[in-house]
Amino acid sequence: MRASKLFFPTLREIPGEAELISHRLLLRAGYIRRLTSGVYTYLPLMWRVLRKIEQIVREEMDAAGAQEILMPVVQPGDLWQKSGRWEDYGKELLRFEDRRGFPSVLGPTHEEVIAALAAGEIHSYRQLPMNLYQTATKFRDEIRPRFGLLRGREFIMKDAYSLDADEAGLDASYQQMADAYHRVFARMEIPVRMVESDTGLMGGNVAHEFTLLVETDAGENTVLYCDRCDYAANLEVAHSREQDSPPPPSPEAPHAIKQVATPDMRTIEEVSDFLAVPRERLVKTLLYRAGDRVVAALVRGDHELNETKLKKAAGGAVEMADAETVQRVTGAPVGFAGPVGLAGANQDVRPTIVADNAVRGMANFVTGANAADAHLTGVNPHRDFQVDVWADIRDTQPGETCPQCDGKLLAASGIELGNIFKLGTKYSEGLGARFTDAEGNERPIVMGSYGIGITRTAQAAIEKFHDDNGMIWPLPIAPFQVLVLIMNAADETQRRVAEDLYARLQERGVETLLDDRDERAGAKFKDADLIGVPIQVVVGRLAPRGKVEVRRRGQPERHEESADAAIERVTALIKGADGGSG
RNA sequence: CGGGGCGUAGCGCAGUUUGGUCAGCGCGCAUGUUUUGGGAACAUGAGGCCGCGAGUUCGAAUCUCGCCGCCCCGACCA
Numbered sequence: 055m056r057a058s059k060l061f062f063p064t065l066r067e068i069p070g071e072a073e074l075i076s077h078r079l080l081l082r083a084g085y086i087r088r089l090t091s092g093v094y095t096y097l098p099l100m101w102r103v104l105r106k107i108e109q110i111v112r113e114e115m116d117a118a119g120a121q122e123i124l125m126p127v128v129q130p131g132d133l134w135q136k137s138g139r140w141e142d143y144g145k146e147l148l149r150f151e152d153r154r155g156f157p158s159v160l161g162p163t164h165e166e167v168i169a170a171l172a173a174g175e176i177h178s179y180r181q182l183p184m185n186l187y188q189t190a191t192k193f194r195d196e197i198r199p200r201f202g203l204l205r206g207r208e209f210i211m212k213d214a215y216s217l218d219a220d221e222a223g224l225d226a227s228y229q230q231m232a233d234a235y236h237r238v239f240a241r242m243e244i245p246v247r248m249v250e251s252d253t254g255l256m257g258g259n260v261a262h263e264f265t266l267l268v269e270t271d272a273g274e275n276t277v278l279y280c281d282r283c284d285y286a287a288n289l290e291v292a293h294s295r296e297q298d299s300p301p302p303p304s305p306e307a308p309h310a311i312k313q314v315a316t317p318d319m320r321t322i323e324e325v326s327d328f329l330a331v332p333r334e335r336l337v338k339t340l341l342y343r344a345g346d347r348v349v350a351a352l353v354r355g356d357h358e359l360n361e362t363k364l365k366k367a368a369g370g371a372v373e374m375a376d377a378e379t380v381q382r383v384t385g386a387p388v389g390f391a392g393p394v395g396l397a398g399a400n401q402d403v404r405p406t407i408v409a410d411n412a413v414r415g416m417a418n419f420v421t422g423a424n425a426a427d428a429h430l431t432g433v434n435p436h437r438d439f440q441v442d443v444w445a446d447i448r449d450t451q452p453g454e455t456c457p458q459c460d461g462k463l464l465a466a467s468g469i470e471l472g473n474i475f476k477l478g479t480k481y482s483e484g485l486g487a488r489f490t491d492a493e494g495n496e497r498p499i500v501m502g503s504y505g506i507g508i509t510r511t512a513q514a515a516i517e518k519f520h521d522d523n524g525m526i527w528p529l530p531i532a533p534f535q536v537l538v539l540i541m542n543a544a545d546e547t548q549r550r551v552a553e554d555l556y557a558r559l560q561e562r563g564v565e566t567l568l569d570d571r572d573e574r575a576g577a578k579f580k581d582a583d584l585i586g587v588p589i590q591v592v593v594g595r596l597a598p599r600g601k602v603e604v605r606r607r608g609q610p611e612r613h614e615e616s617a618d619a620a621i622e623r624v625t626a627l628i629k630g631a632d633g634g635s636g
Numbered sequence: 637c638g639g640g641g642c643g644u645a646g647c648g649c650a651g652u653u654u655g656g657u658c659a660g661c662g663c664g665c666a667u668g669u670u671u672u673g674g675g676a677a678c679a680u681g682a683g684g685c686c687g688c689g690a691g692u693u694c695g696a697a698u699c700u701c702g703c704c705g706c707c708c709c710g711a712c713c714a
Contacts, residue, residue: 064676067648071707091706146713157664163714197637197712202644205714239672254713263714374711470714523674542672576674583674594673603673 055534057569057581062099064581074272077202079525083584092199092207096509099585102533103512104210108189108600110241110530111212111506116164118234120185125167126193131157131167134504137484141479146370148195160193165477165503166214169485173500179219179491183227187214189257189508201272203513204469210509216502219491223475224500228260231474231504238506239471243528243631244515250287250469251363253475260476263288266507272517273467278450282461287450290362294454294463297446300394301415309418309432311394317427320389322355325429336420337413337433339391341375341383341405344368348375348383352393352409352441354416357448367408374459384424392421393439394430409441410448469514472506516586519608525586526608534567536624537587541575541594552593553619555602562625583607589624615625 062084071088072078072508080086083102112122131149131618134140139147147162161167166391176182184275196207203209216227224622232248239246244266251263265277265286278294279286287293319325326333336355341348342364350366355358377388383405384391393407413419413435424431435441452465479498487499512531518524529535536559540552552568559566567587569578575594582590592603596614604613604620606627613623 064675070642070648073708088706144712175696198708198710200708209714211714226706473714503691505714510714537672544672574672574674574676576672577674579674581675592673 055567057567058249060098060567061391062097062581064584072202074201074204074517075270075520076272076513079203079516079520079584079586080202080513081188083524083586084552085585086203092196092205094203094208099533100512103510103527106531106533107242107508107511108210108212110509111189111238114234114238114241115187116228117210118185120187122188123186124188124190125161125164126486127161127193129159129161129164129167131159133170133485134159137166137385137481138171138456139166142633146194146196148193150595162194163503163505164188164190165215165481165501166485168217168382169487169499172217172482174483176217176489177498178485178489182219182489183223183228184217184219185214185231185511186217187212187504190557199451201513204272204517205274206509209507210504212508215632216504218372218502219489220500224478224502225385228474228476228502231502232262235472235474235504235506239264242515242531243494244471244518245510247277247279247286247468248284248467249279250291251284251473252288252290252617258477258480263468263470264474264605265470266474266512266514266518267466267468268517269583271467272514272518275468275470277466277468278452278463279466280456280461281464283456283459284319285456285458285461285463289449289465290360292450293446293457294450296454296455297411297448297450298457300411300444300446304415304417306417308434308437311430311432311434311438313428313430315427316390316429319427319429325420326355329429329431331431331634333418333463334418335418337393339393339422341380341391342368342372342373343379343561344370344372344406346407347606348379350383350391350393350407351447352407352413353448354412355420356412357410357412357451360447360449363445364408364449367443367447376454384422386422386424386426389427390422390428392430392433393441393597394421394433395424397437404562407439407444408445409435410449411444411446412448413441414444423541448569469510470507470518471511471514472504474504475502484559515531520586521608523580524584527586528589529588529628532586532588533563534587535628536589536591537567537569537579537582537585538591538593539569539582541578541592543572545597548593548597549600551597551617555591555593556618558617558621559624561622564624564628589627591620591624
């Protein structure tokens with residue numbers, strides 16, 4: 055490809071709409087343009103990258119025995135009513151009516167469609183297992199699109215669905231996909247971690263995310279990972295040895311309970327400082343609504359409540375109680391809630407008390423007094439209040455011990471590039487996807503679902519691999535492998551050497567971009583660095599001596615050598631990348 | 637949805653407080669000359685319903701009201 059014919063509108067100035075470095079570079083380097091909020095056009099360079107990523111994913115999915123299909127963008131609403139997600143998915147599910155008034159949706163994912171397909175076509179255990187996948191554009195009407203392609207409304211995703219006869223089959227399919235995912239990211243040279251995660255809206259019970267850990271603020275997930283072994287978990291579900299083996303009751307002799315004035319002291323910090331009591335000797339009481347019930351969640355003062363865990367302990371969705379509810383339940387304004395006497399405060403709203411396991415090992419602690427401007431000291435569980443549910447409901451903290459080995463847990467923020475879910479039978483039951491097993495019994499198909507964000511992966515790679523001058527693509531997913539720069543397009547000798555080099559690289563199957571534009575050298579170098587093609591071959595003042603210069607984008611070394619040697623070097627670099635991890 | 641901000645040439649912005657002298661700057665674009673290894677210099681030129689709609693006024697980019705779009709923070713989520 056010749057740069058003179060390639061549409062890649064680079065920008066010298068930073069577009070105002072972008073915050074994240076990867077988003078800015080995508081715009082500046084002419085890879086994408088925004089059409090409307092969260093919706094982008096992929097320009098030629100971007101499309102080449104996306105196709106490379108897609109192809110690697112395709113090859114690994116095929117190798118894992120999955121079959122490629124393509125499913126509709128528009129889905130009938132009744133499919134979603136049957137799975138229950140018509141209600142559960144919320145406003146992210148873009149709904150509309152067709153001309154006849156039938157409710158329809160723009161597909162944000164395809165579990166329903168697969169289950170419906172299976173319901174019609176899979177009838178016997180002899181047809182199982184099966185794994186179907188597609189790479190397609192999805193639409194989720196995000197509350198707040200941001201970070202360019204990292205959280206767009208429209209995006210390209212590979213989604214695969216396994217269909218199995220039983221749980222053991224699902225386990226095998228799941229493992230196959232996990233293995234395939236490791237190969238996919240290794241081939242792309244993107245260092246992801248496989249992270250335990252919550253199943254969220256998808257249903258099911260086991261899920262992992264493939265997450266790229268980043269130093270920038272692009273990460274939307276917090277990941278806790280072991281510094282020694284391969285344990286890694288999303289903060290939502292992470293746990294430590296400290297949490298797994300809760301402390302025994304404190305041996306401390308109980309003090310008398312005492313009410314103390316704490317005027318206007320509402321936060322843990324304020325109360326702790328005011329009473330000169332360390333934070334870990336306080337217990338905070340957070341009130342949540344769970345349907346028409348109220349849940350009081352108790353965690354140690356220096357711990358953070360984990361809503362995902364609370365949801366499980368409380369047996370249903372929870373949301374933070376509003377100020378009125380707090381007032382009604384505790385009889386006090388926000389900031390003074392406590393477990394003591396909560397039951398008696400107002401019998402009709404007696405909350406369920408869910409306490410974190412760590413509270414079990416505490417004695418003589420401080421809590422809110424359920425009265426304005428007052429706290430209690432010398433509070434003890436059992437003697438002063440009853441706990442309905444003991445559970446792990448707090449965030450794991452960095453520095454705690456790995457649950458699998460003796461390592462320490464570290465925290466990092468991460469970008470989720472892929473996920474795998476054991477779905478079970480939620481969708482097959484809802485949509486009637488049943489088969490007859492060897493014994494003649496009718497059973498629901500056991501499903502798994504496996505996604506890789508194609509567009510998201512592309513941007514995440516930039517977030518991970520760039521410098522002040524621009525992108526630095528890993529070779530396997532770069533839009534071009536080599537960029538040949540003609541320093542002075544008016545110079546006959548340079549032209550001849552570069553054209554020759556270009557032709558010979560093309561012959562060898564090297565994906566080459568020739569910058570033959572009538573631009574100044576400086577502008578070409580800037581654009582070259584910006585678009586991030588990983589190997590640069592500069593044809594300039596050494597051309598009369600038959601020499602060119604080979605550089606690796608992002609590395610300072612420059613190899614001045616003959617065109618023949620350059621071609622050898624380039625070929626070797628590309629081979630090395632192919633063989634290294636593929 | 638709550639909070640904050642923005643909308644003026646393809647891009648980045650000034651001008652709005654105090655209505656008139658206001659259609660401006662830089663980059664980019666076009667043409668010419670000189671240049672040619674890290675976003676060249678000079679000259680000439682094109683390019684605007686100042687987001688849209690009402691209103692106030694002799695007069696609106698500027699004041700008022702409504703609407704639309706976009707960005708940031710939060711709740712939500714992959």
